[in-house]
Amino acid sequence: MSYSAYFEQAKEQQLNELKEWLSIPSISALSEHKKDINQAAEWLAAKLTAAGLENVEIIPTKGHPLVYADHLHAPGKPTILVYGHYDVQPVDPLHLWETPPFEPSIRDGKLYARGATDDKGQVFLHIKAVEAILKQEGKLPLNIKFCIEGEEEVSSPNLLEFLQTGAERLAADAVLVSDTSLIEKGKPAICTGLRGLCSLEVAIHTANTDLHSGSFGGGVPNALHAMVSLLATLHDDKGGVSVEGFYDDVAPLSAEMREEFVKQGFNESKLQQELALDSLYGEEGFSFVERVGARPTLELNGVYGGFQGEGTKTVIPKEAHAKITCRLVANQNPQDILNKIERHLRAHVQPGATLEIQQGEKANAFNIDPSHAFLQAAADAFEKVYGVRALFTKDGGSIPIVETFSRVLTAPVVLMGFGLPDENLHAPNEHFNLENFDKGLLTIVEFLKSV
Amino acid sequence: MSYSAYFEQAKEQQLNELKEWLSIPSISALSEHKKDINQAAEWLAAKLTAAGLENVEIIPTKGHPLVYADHLHAPGKPTILVYGHYDVQPVDPLHLWETPPFEPSIRDGKLYARGATDDKGQVFLHIKAVEAILKQEGKLPLNIKFCIEGEEEVSSPNLLEFLQTGAERLAADAVLVSDTSLIEKGKPAICTGLRGLCSLEVAIHTANTDLHSGSFGGGVPNALHAMVSLLATLHDDKGGVSVEGFYDDVAPLSAEMREEFVKQGFNESKLQQELALDSLYGEEGFSFVERVGARPTLELNGVYGGFQGEGTKTVIPKEAHAKITCRLVANQNPQDILNKIERHLRAHVQPGATLEIQQGEKANAFNIDPSHAFLQAAADAFEKVYGVRALFTKDGGSIPIVETFSRVLTAPVVLMGFGLPDENLHAPNEHFNLENFDKGLLTIVEFLKSV
Structure with a gap:
């Protein structure tokens, strides 16, 4: 069966599973949610096992646990480390949520819940992509490790410490992270910079x-x-x-960089209208994408x-x-x-x-050269599924661990995001567009099969 | 029996009564305390009746009720209107209270509770002074009216409205208010100005x-x-x-006014020390009492x-x-x-x-000339009880109704306060010094008998 057909028939069951995970209020910043954090980690470990991954382990830390899993049966093939996080941001102001943050709800093709796009929804895609390949083909075309943490929203203090001593266990040829977004609907991006x-x-x-x-x-x-x-x-x-x-x-903005930013064709007046603002606001002399991407x-x-x-x-x-x-x-x-x-x-x-x-x-800020083979492979995968080649962009957000991974594992980090910029991450009414749920699964399968 | 002896033997019972009133969280600013406001008004009406006052009435308004009472059996003698309030300020930050704000507690000769000094404690003195005279002498030496409101802490919107039409009922030769403070322990003051x-x-x-x-x-x-x-x-x-x-x-500060302020002998470095401040802070070129009293x-x-x-x-x-x-x-x-x-x-x-x-x-701000007979009588009463004559001061606070009373009733307002400046009104650990509870009762009796 084609992967499209496979995911089509699995969709309802998969969304129900994801909703289960999103119902667990795993807010890492608030100590009263410690129990929920543990429950979210256990849920994840069970799903990794069910997907066919091996050596699944909930690794305790001084803070919230890491969840590890691997499947290493492709000698001579590259090893990919999938990183993501199962913790979420606080939810206040609560009264602004149209439906409660931990009662996932689908409206207009979007799944609403805290963590829907940042990052449970995106991590979930990787588990289900690996499960699909194993079910369809009985084996994986490469070696894969998962390292999913519970402290990304509080800056990963214990994963950083784990990496000081446990880096060997996470050694990989590339790190794959889905915690960023497309430029807009239908316009995929690979992020080559994080603040x-x-x-x-x-x-x-x-x-x-x-x-x-x-x-x-x-x-x-x-x-x-x-x-x-x-x-x-x-x-x-x-x-x-x-x-x-x-x-x-x-660093001052080079002419080339300014050109890359222009290529994104970002529509400032549309953003201003969407946010109901009289005007945007920021450092004089820079465009919105420059302010957010490079300032x-x-x-x-x-x-x-x-x-x-x-x-x-x-x-x-x-x-x-x-x-x-x-x-x-x-x-x-x-x-x-x-x-x-x-x-x-x-x-x-x-x-x-x-x-x-x-x-x-x-x-620290993170930057990577877009000409790297793994990044080009990711752009190819996007092109196959979305019909347009991904642009290489700079994201204004920070995923502190990305810079650390690239430094400690001396491996390229591929930031292959399936969110959209207006999905209210860190704000009320966070959601995940289901079009990118579907295409995300296929893009990850393409990528894993091509490297 | 002397009034001193009378109050001495009544003290325990009276403090227990006051504690009852202070236990009712009559916070006027917070709508969830509406029930408590009504309960505090009813408690007050019952005590006025028990004290021997007549025509006791809880007068409903669009907001919180007024409590009225009178005793008008001294023809040819002046009529005094006692004004005060039974509502209190909110209590947050609650965690800074040493004992809960609505569980009155006596420590070191001070009664701690929200409203202890502002203004339930001070209103209570007037009820008990009148009760004492009636019990000791069977009649009052003058005519007296009480008008105690439940909206002072939210600027008296409905008393102001009541005064537009019901001023006749409150007509008096002078208004007596105890909602201000002594300069410091043992140094009484009559306030002749409010901001x-x-x-x-x-x-x-x-x-x-x-x-x-x-x-x-x-x-x-x-x-x-x-x-x-x-x-x-x-x-x-x-x-x-x-x-x-x-x-x-x-108005610029006149040389006379500056001299009056100097007379108070206010100790700025003592205040600074009490508040644990590195330095006081305010408008350049003015002393603390000038800043608070006249700026x-x-x-x-x-x-x-x-x-x-x-x-x-x-x-x-x-x-x-x-x-x-x-x-x-x-x-x-x-x-x-x-x-x-x-x-x-x-x-x-x-x-x-x-x-x-x-x-x-x-x-509006309020100002009165200290040479007025009622103010001089008040200063005499203080002198008899405290042994020192009251100074005429300017208070930094606002009792919005005072200026209105003086204007609408065309009557002098005598601000005869028994609080102390450090009694934390509007703050955690509000309290009322019991020395001034005792002396306040005697001073009010002296005043009522002398005018």
Whole structure:
């Protein structure tokens, strides 16, 4: 039977299985979901076994477990390591979800659930592609390993540690990752660049208690004033970052790179309309795809302090908090950037306010040459299934482990994504387009059979 | 029996009664406490009746009810209207309370509970002072009315409306209010000035959904960036307010006023130490008591947007919120100030961000001449009980109804407060010093018998 026919008849059963997995709220950032994380790992291990993979193991770590499996019966053929993650982002603000995030629901050819596209849905494709080849042909045309982790959304601290000592077990000729997206419907892409990441949390403390704005207002520091006036210094009024030295290690955009970006034919006014924005906003002198693909950024992900309830409370808050992340490019070093930001904040804080800074995640940016054979094979596979050759793009996101894999395993990483850019990953109403579910399965089979 | 002896023997019973009232979480700002508000009003009506007052009535309004009572059997004598409130402020952050806010607890001679000093504890003194005179002497030396409302903490919208039509019922020769404080332990004060108030809520909206900071970061507006950069424009770096025209109707401080402020002998370094602050902070060129007593202010009471949970979430938030209040002085008109702030905000908002402004409360500042006979009688009463004459001060807080009473009833308002400035009103661990509970009862009896 053709693979198309095979997947067509298996579809309903496969979607039901995926919905089961998506029902497990495996949020890695929130400790109360530890049980769900474990359940999601067990579900995955069972499915890998059922697919015909061997040496399936749930490997405990200091944090959330890794799930490993392999099938190594093609001597002389290359070994591919499939990497992905079974953990998901938090779901708030919950009230904006049209259907509950952990009650998967199909509407208009899209599967809605937290993790549908990032990344359970995409990992699932690889399991089912391998299962299909084994069922149809009784063997695999190459050697394959799976390493699926539960901490990608919190920057993979324990996989990084595992790689320090356990790299041999994951040794491969190439790493295959599906955690990125097509350019748009029908326009596949292979990502050849990912931004790095660093994060920090900032707290400001003023008095040792909240104070009445009548009795004290005007005469004591207000933690929120101190916070907003401090945070406002981080950007200039042209959308750039004002931290001294922030851009030191950012490579200027070459003419060739700018040309590649133009090739994507990105429609800015369509995006603006889709997001219901009066205007896009960003660093002056760059297009949207350049800003996201090749420029670093400093984002406020959360700011809070004082009264948030209904009505008015005339309080002078004693503390205020901010959560900040940067996306990094080229040779920016995450530790260096964190140090520069910390220095900036300490230099600009208002008198009477005490600053507390906690540095968090650190990941380098990733870049790969598109002429590599494995990347060309991936582009061929896309072309066979989608009818158009994949473009080589730069993605604005960060998958911290990708740069580490490429460095530690000295293997090319093939970023073959089946998501779409508007699938609300990390936001309410995350979903996965089922057209790419179908085509994704076929593209992976093509790729595995061709390398 | 002397009044001292009377109150001494009644003390335990009276404190138990007050604790009962303080156990009722009558938070006017939060609609889920409507039942508690009604219960607190009923409790109050019952106690007024038990004290010997007449015509006790719970007067419904569109919001929370007023409680009225009177005793009008002294023809030819003046009529005093006692005003106060039985509603309380919200209690968050709850985790900072040493004992639960609605489980009153006495420690070190202080009664801890939300509402202990603001204002249930102080209203309670008046009920018990009147009860004492009636029990000891069988009659009152003057006519008295009580009007205790349930909406002071949300700016008295319905009492204001009641005063438009029902002012006759509240007609009096003077209004007596205990909702302010002594200068410090043993140093009584009569407040001759209160700041006005206006409030607004600001919302900023950017995209129609939260966005992933990888796929979009750097290329779209971030509601939190827009909010902090906008809020930061409201103040200059000398602690002043930057809104055009904000200070237009603020009277300059006269040499006499500055002298009055100096007389208070306020210890700034002691305050700084008590609040564990590196330094006080405020408008350049003014002392703490001047800043709080005679200068206007613009405070951020709450700011929030994006992710507030544990860990990191790489989200670009679609909305951000701020709650703002101003304290006003002299001839500043609250509506005029709100319009000026709104104009400022609309002129400074960042491209790509949509601004939504909701104007809220509006109250004029209040000022009274200390030479008035009722104020001098109050100072005498304080002197008899505390052994030192009360100083005439300006308080930084706002009791919006005070200015309205003085205007609508054309009666002087005597602000005879028994709180202390460090009793954490509007903050965790609000309390009432029992020394002033005891002396407050005696002072009120002295005052009522002398006018």
